[in-house]
Amino acid sequence: MTSLRILAASLAITTAMSTAAMAQTELSFWYHGAGNPVEREILVGIIDDFNASQADWKVVLQEFPQAAYNDSVVAAAVAGNLPDIIDVDGPVMPNWAWAGYMQPLQLSEGALDGFLPGAIGEYNDKVYSVGLWDAAIAMYARKSTLEKFDIRVPTLEEPWTREEFDEILATLKASGEFEYPLNLGMADQGEWYPYAFGPFLWSFGGDMVDRTTYETAEGALNGDAAIAFGEWWQSLFTNEYVPGTSQDMADHETGFIDGDYALQWNGNWVAVNTLNALGDDVLFLPAPDFGNGPKIGGASWQFGVSATSANPDGASAFIEFALKPEYLAAFSDAIGLVPATAEAAALTKNYAPGGALEVFYGLSEAQAMLRPVTPGYVFEALEFRKALSDIANGADVVDALDAATDAINADIARNNNYAVAN
Amino acid sequence: MRPSQTKSLQSNTLAGWLMSGPALVLITLFLIVPFLLAFWFSFTNQRLISPNPTQFVGTSNFEQLLGMGTLVLEPETAADGSLLVSESGELSYPRVRDFTRNNPDFQHLNGMREWFGWDWGNSRVLVLARDLVFMKALTNTLFFVAVVAPLQSLIALLLALMINQKLRGINIFRTVYFMPVVVSIVVVSLLWRFIYDGRSGLLNNLLQFLSFGHFQPVDWLGNPDTAMWAIIVMSIWQAVGFHMVIWLAGLQNIPLTLYEAADIEGASSWQKFRFVTWPGLRNTAVLILVVITMQAFALFSQIDVMTNGGPLDSTQTLVFQAVQRGYGQQNIAGGSAISVLLFLIVLTISMVQRYLTRER
Numbered sequence: 190m191t192s193l194r195i196l197a198a199s200l201a202i203t204t205a206m207s208t209a210a211m212a213q214t215e216l217s218f219w220y221h222g223a224g225n226p227v228e229r230e231i232l233v234g235i236i237d238d239f240n241a242s243q244a245d246w247k248v249v250l251q252e253f254p255q256a257a258y259n260d261s262v263v264a265a266a267v268a269g270n271l272p273d274i275i276d277v278d279g280p281v282m283p284n285w286a287w288a289g290y291m292q293p294l295q296l297s298e299g300a301l302d303g304f305l306p307g308a309i310g311e312y313n314d315k316v317y318s319v320g321l322w323d324a325a326i327a328m329y330a331r332k333s334t335l336e337k338f339d340i341r342v343p344t345l346e347e348p349w350t351r352e353e354f355d356e357i358l359a360t361l362k363a364s365g366e367f368e369y370p371l372n373l374g375m376a377d378q379g380e381w382y383p384y385a386f387g388p389f390l391w392s393f394g395g396d397m398v399d400r401t402t403y404e405t406a407e408g409a410l411n412g413d414a415a416i417a418f419g420e421w422w423q424s425l426f427t428n429e430y431v432p433g434t435s436q437d438m439a440d441h442e443t444g445f446i447d448g449d450y451a452l453q454w455n456g457n458w459v460a461v462n463t464l465n466a467l468g469d470d471v472l473f474l475p476a477p478d479f480g481n482g483p484k485i486g487g488a489s490w491q492f493g494v495s496a497t498s499a500n501p502d503g504a505s506a507f508i509e510f511a512l513k514p515e516y517l518a519a520f521s522d523a524i525g526l527v528p529a530t531a532e533a534a535a536l537t538k539n540y541a542p543g544g545a546l547e548v549f550y551g552l553s554e555a556q557a558m559l560r561p562v563t564p565g566y567v568f569e570a571l572e573f574r575k576a577l578s579d580i581a582n583g584a585d586v587v588d589a590l591d592a593a594t595d596a597i598n599a600d601i602a603r604n605n606n607y608a609v610a611n
Numbered sequence: 612m613r614p615s616q617t618k619s620l621q622s623n624t625l626a627g628w629l630m631s632g633p634a635l636v637l638i639t640l641f642l643i644v645p646f647l648l649a650f651w652f653s654f655t656n657q658r659l660i661s662p663n664p665t666q667f668v669g670t671s672n673f674e675q676l677l678g679m680g681t682l683v684l685e686p687e688t689a690a691d692g693s694l695l696v697s698e699s700g701e702l703s704y705p706r707v708r709d710f711t712r713n714n715p716d717f718q719h720l721n722g723m724r725e726w727f728g729w730d731w732g733n734s735r736v737l738v739l740a741r742d743l744v745f746m747k748a749l750t751n752t753l754f755f756v757a758v759v760a761p762l763q764s765l766i767a768l769l770l771a772l773m774i775n776q777k778l779r780g781i782n783i784f785r786t787v788y789f790m791p792v793v794v795s796i797v798v799v800s801l802l803w804r805f806i807y808d809g810r811s812g813l814l815n816n817l818l819q820f821l822s823f824g825h826f827q828p829v830d831w832l833g834n835p836d837t838a839m840w841a842i843i844v845m846s847i848w849q850a851v852g853f854h855m856v857i858w859l860a861g862l863q864n865i866p867l868t869l870y871e872a873a874d875i876e877g878a879s880s881w882q883k884f885r886f887v888t889w890p891g892l893r894n895t896a897v898l899i900l901v902v903i904t905m906q907a908f909a910l911f912s913q914i915d916v917m918t919n920g921g922p923l924d925s926t927q928t929l930v931f932q933a934v935q936r937g938y939g940q941q942n943i944a945g946g947s948a949i950s951v952l953l954f955l956i957v958l959t960i961s962m963v964q965r966y967l968t969r970e971r
Contacts, residue, residue, distance in 0.1 A: 263659065288660040288661060434921060435809055435833025568941065582835065582921065587708065588724065591708055595722045599675075600940070604658070604663065
């Protein structure tokens, strides 16, 4: 009898509690960073702050491992189970927006003032996503190495030119002190290729697709500029300046610190570790200029609202809430990413004026260029990666670029030029 | 007694259906339905992600995959009509892209790429493919099957003969040979990536040690000439234990009396193998050949983990391409078309094998 009463009482209490919580409408939120306790802590902090700050909405977090994240979203979209708030990789956003997975954000006027362009996800003149951070790539070098070989330290105003860069690689190679003069990270065969090497192509004057129409890659990916890029790219491997596609991931991660590679083209996320290992001998240099200015890729993971969300106003309210400088700074301090605004940068350990990574903010601000903002980018990225791998492995440059161009054009045609369905 | 029992089992159809029900539902849901869907998708332009409605496109997916053409290139001539000869004594030919890109006279070759070619007098005959990556995947897969099926069955048989002896501790060998089968293929592939590493891999180190340092390290997976062989060797190493066990089961089914009779007749070991063991293994051999062939056609995980189809498409395979297109490139129709072709190829080969190994 007593046990039954206890059961009844506990049932009543649970019901009462859940009704109390029901006063706030639940908003589900999917995030790609499962397995990273630091990210989770900050994110949960933001969510708790938001849930406590108002009475209408209650955000509930669900995390996924990064490798399975995009598949999960696609599967959920097909099944009609998308959450209210989704996390999306910048260059993929147009694909999802076009497919009808996402809707434009409802942010108040001026909410994105002062944001780095790479942190704002715009497609068809509407903002679909916004990032709390951006990422940046730099040429890692050691001051001591540059001095030893009498190499000029480049600046954003005066980056290395192509001739200068080739000479530097030749000098470093000839010295025989390094296994390879430059580490490009060929081991990392994912989005890294278009993100890290696309900017070289852009600096040569080529592109993965003609950005005026986004309807063809002819002339952009196989024009004279792109062919010049391809020949230069191949020369890196025939001259053995750079380890090839079979590079070991472990060598990629430790090679620069161990002194096997003299230079390294890598992102700001390894900067803290490198600084810890090498101290102030390490330099973060701008990209070489191949004719059209130094370029790096912009846009990292961003937050957006799913098209099927019943409460887009609440979802947007959460995203706007999360854009506060202190949260931007917290993420940057925890995972080393570039905070999306100068105001937030001033609050961080590393990106504040005089901070160890301050230079990355400048690199991002001055050189960042978005990867093609089109739903077809997902396909273009794959073809670009294949062409670059093939050229590195000795394929005919023009044929490899032609093949990628044809494949991209066929994909665009298959999708009615990626026209927005009405 | 016996006939009536059979009858009662047959009359109780409801129980039978109920018992096979769960399995039938699962097979229908996860094998038959996806297969029929793939068949249907291969005639449409189905996408993984798209706001556009799916349309029926007939056989264009297959035409795209299988399209081929030939082109005869005439050597370039100087203004006076004489042949241009390079310093190394070779004739020079115009570039293929002059014919395959926006050339109104060669519309039928538009977008094709050079697959292979040969010299014919002074001209050069080229075979072009509309989807070169698919063609390479097809030939690579057939090559893989042609090498792996006989080699793996043979090695498995040798291993089975070796461990089919009554020696002390033979179970240790049986376990060791079988172990790679139990380990996940993804783990095995990762391990072999380290073994094949071009810089400091185990294989290179071992060969250098054995040759007293004369051996030049080879980038096994990074070289188009060695990558497929590297995959073949590790695939056989991984799967051979399973087929060894099947052979072993076959061996142990052969009655000992036959061997005793052969001994009395004074047969040599080879004669015993040729006239007792081998005929006794006939059904096992058929099974193993068919199974290995089918498994070899499904080559995927090793490629996905170790090479991604590279370098220079030297390890592209049909299943890898099907997955790559369906999910990576979001082109479900293209992936389905490859799956359907693969199904037809495997079906044909299996039927030929059945016919050749039929009971005569």
